[in-house]
Amino acid sequence: MQTNLTDTAAESIRQPEEEIKTHITKWGRLEGLPIILVFCGLIGVFMIAAPKTFLNYHIYMSFLSTVPPPLILGLGLTLIIASGEIDLSFPSIIALSGFVFSFLFKNYQWTWAAFAIALLAGVMVGLVNGLIITKIGMPSIIATLSTGFLWTGLTVVFSGGLSYNIAPLENEFIYEFFVHRLGGIFPVQSLWALAIAVVLWFILNKHAFGEHILFLGDNRQVARMVGVNTDWVVIAVFVLMGVLSAFAGLLLTIEHTTFWATQGSGFLLIVMAAVFIGGTSIFGGQGTIIGTFFGSFIVGSIEAGIVATGVQGFYTRVVVGLVLLIAISFHIFMEKPNKRALLADLLKFKKIQ
Amino acid sequence: MADHSPSVPLLSMQNIHKSFGEVDVLQAIDFNVTDNEIIALVGDNGAGKSTLIKIITGVHPPTSGDIFFKGQKITKHSVSRSRSLGIETVYQERALADQQTLWRNVFAGRELTRKFGFLKVKEQRAETQNLIRKHMGFTSKAINTESMVLSLSGGEKQGVAIGRALYFEADLIILDEPTMGLSLSETKKVLDFVQNIKDQGKSAIFISHNIYYVYPVADRFVILDRGRIAGEFCKKDISQDELVEKMVRLARTGSLN
Numbered sequence A: 001m002q003t004n005l006t007d008t009a010a011e012s013i014r015q016p017e018e019e020i021k022t023h024i025t026k027w028g029r030l031e032g033l034p035i036i037l038v039f040c041g042l043i044g045v046f047m048i049a050a051p052k053t054f055l056n057y058h059i060y061m062s063f064l065s066t067v068p069p070p071l072i073l074g075l076g077l078t079l080i081i082a083s084g085e086i087d088l089s090f091p092s093i094i095a096l097s098g099f100v101f102s103f104l105f106k107n108y109q110w111t112w113a114a115f116a117i118a119l120l121a122g123v124m125v126g127l128v129n130g131l132i133i134t135k136i137g138m139p140s141i142i143a144t145l146s147t148g149f150l151w152t153g154l155t156v157v158f159s160g161g162l163s164y165n166i167a168p169l170e171n172e173f174i175y176e177f178f179v180h181r182l183g184g185i186f187p188v189q190s191l192w193a194l195a196i197a198v199v200l201w202f203i204l205n206k207h208a209f210g211e212h213i214l215f216l217g218d219n220r221q222v223a224r225m226v227g228v229n230t231d232w233v234v235i236a237v238f239v240l241m242g243v244l245s246a247f248a249g250l251l252l253t254i255e256h257t258t259f260w261a262t263q264g265s266g267f268l269l270i271v272m273a274a275v276f277i278g279g280t281s282i283f284g285g286q287g288t289i290i291g292t293f294f295g296s297f298i299v300g301s302i303e304a305g306i307v308a309t310g311v312q313g314f315y316t317r318v319v320v321g322l323v324l325l326i327a328i329s330f331h332i333f334m335e336k337p338n339k340r341a342l343l344a345d346l347l348k349f350k351k352i353q
Numbered sequence B: 001m002a003d004h005s006p007s008v009p010l011l012s013m014q015n016i017h018k019s020f021g022e023v024d025v026l027q028a029i030d031f032n033v034t035d036n037e038i039i040a041l042v043g044d045n046g047a048g049k050s051t052l053i054k055i056i057t058g059v060h061p062p063t064s065g066d067i068f069f070k071g072q073k074i075t076k077h078s079v080s081r082s083r084s085l086g087i088e089t090v091y092q093e094r095a096l097a098d099q100q101t102l103w104r105n106v107f108a109g110r111e112l113t114r115k116f117g118f119l120k121v122k123e124q125r126a127e128t129q130n131l132i133r134k135h136m137g138f139t140s141k142a143i144n145t146e147s148m149v150l151s152l153s154g155g156e157k158q159g160v161a162i163g164r165a166l167y168f169e170a171d172l173i174i175l176d177e178p179t180m181g182l183s184l185s186e187t188k189k190v191l192d193f194v195q196n197i198k199d200q201g202k203s204a205i206f207i208s209h210n211i212y213y214v215y216p217v218a219d220r221f222v223i224l225d226r227g228r229i230a231g232e233f234c235k236k237d238i239s240q241d242e243l244v245e246k247m248v249r250l251a252r253t254g255s256l257n
Helices: A002-021 A022-028 A033-049 A059-066 A068-082 A090-108 A110-137 A142-159 A167-171 A171-180 A188-207 A209-219 A220-225 A230-256 A267-279 A288-308 A313-337 A337-346 B049-056 B080-084 B102-107 B123-135 B152-167 B184-199 B240-253
Strands: B011-020 B025-032 B037-043 B066-068 B085-092 B172-176 B203-209 B221-227 B228-234
Touching: A033 A142, A033 A267, A033 A288, A033 A313, A059 A068, A059 A188, A059 A288, A059 B102, A068 A090, A068 A188, A068 A209, A068 A230, A068 A267, A068 A288, A090 A110, A090 A142, A090 A230, A090 A267, A110 A142, A110 A230, A167 A171, A171 A188, A171 A230, A188 A209, A188 A230, A188 A288, A209 A220, A209 A230, A220 A230, A267 A288, A267 A313, A313 B240, B011 B049, B011 B184, B025 B228, B037 B049, B037 B184, B049 B172, B049 B203, B080 B085, B085 B152, B102 B123, B102 B152, B152 B172, B152 B184, B184 B203, B221 B240, B228 B240
Parallel strands: B037 B203, B037 B221, B085 B172, B172 B203
Antiparallel strands: B011 B025, B011 B066, B221 B228
């Protein structure tokens, strides 16, 4: 009986859907378009409200140095969420990788080797997460909550809670390589973030691994039935998140030539907000790299925008919360065919036909 | 298509027994499927239909007895082994991922890839288009390669799953209650898809407890009752009404005649 209902529901949905298809799907199919518009709108508002700041290129150069670390985290988290999992442990990797790198640099003057070992630390954390989730069968939210505490705690223990000043790093090539200012103004780390976004877009949308991530997040039983090695995909996606988090932590540490034990705190919520603002669904089975890209810039520009427009900085979180609510409501409307029909009705799309 | 001698059945199960602990679920089952034959496997709940199917698809090994596929004895029982031999199962709820497009669903797990595992998206789209228009006969414009599975009706989903099995050259397609819970018009669609299997020269085992649905498309009826084969009839030897009559008598008296 239930299936009968769904049959007829599917039939009845198709009718209005086809009408709207020409209007909304054509635009909706351009990945991330709504969120790009929101981003442009937000910058537009800031330009009007604070022309001095937002009509000058300096603010954008500043974004290009501050947004890359949370952006890279968001890109990795997009794949995690698309696979139907969640990772709460990435802030601990930011601290851990920064600590490993600065410890090795300070004590042994290692640069590239320290960098590689710090990335390996990220691989290890991701691998442990993946193994706990697949082999013990612990839900990822609990597994990564636990390992997040563990690695954050161990980083504080190892570093004695101190911060390390690694200013001599500025004379090293690795500094130039990752956080150089091209022409004295353009932060090179933004190019690294862009490159990672491009690669991950191709992996998620055009690669068998990305497809397996989507099937895993969509329906685990189906994924298994069609021959996806589900355990392997979960482990791989957490290892990838581990490496990306370690890299984000290294960019942060190298940019500031400082490690501090709590450098990962504060990232968890803003990175999640950026991913969800971008349009990735919490339920898994879909994810948008372009959405996360612009979502990260939206979240990253809100604070600067609010301060520049003369509103008290305390309002930052209020605005992030509002943007999150509005964006998610919008995405829900775009996703559900019946709600999309309602939206089209509201906007009088039918009259155009 | 048939890469084995035509005199050998496609699938042959000989003297199959299966017990779970003390319970004998299947006893002395002899069961054959020949090339290009649609078999209706009918019987009440608990008759052993799904256990028999699970043995064919490799989910369970038989307790004793031999299974031959295309004349070759199957010694290793696993789902992936059965699939690679050419036995595909179409399950109602476990075949397709809802939020993914048709072109992804058709090739999931068996992607066409180029170097380094990147998908040949263009080829997958083109093949899917071919599959849904020509082989599956979908004419509605609403169904295309970009359609998400959740926009399909129950019967259409079965169609895609059957079409996919045919595309990957399955020789034996097992349909486990494919019309369960579907409306009449959707059931009709599924029966057309089953007819399609026959038209393409492949074989199928169609499990159902509704004679009225399987009668038009099946060539032979195998009636399972309490773990034994109670009877086998070719369609030419028995009318639909006679078959129903026998099933009713079997349920009431435990004997077909």
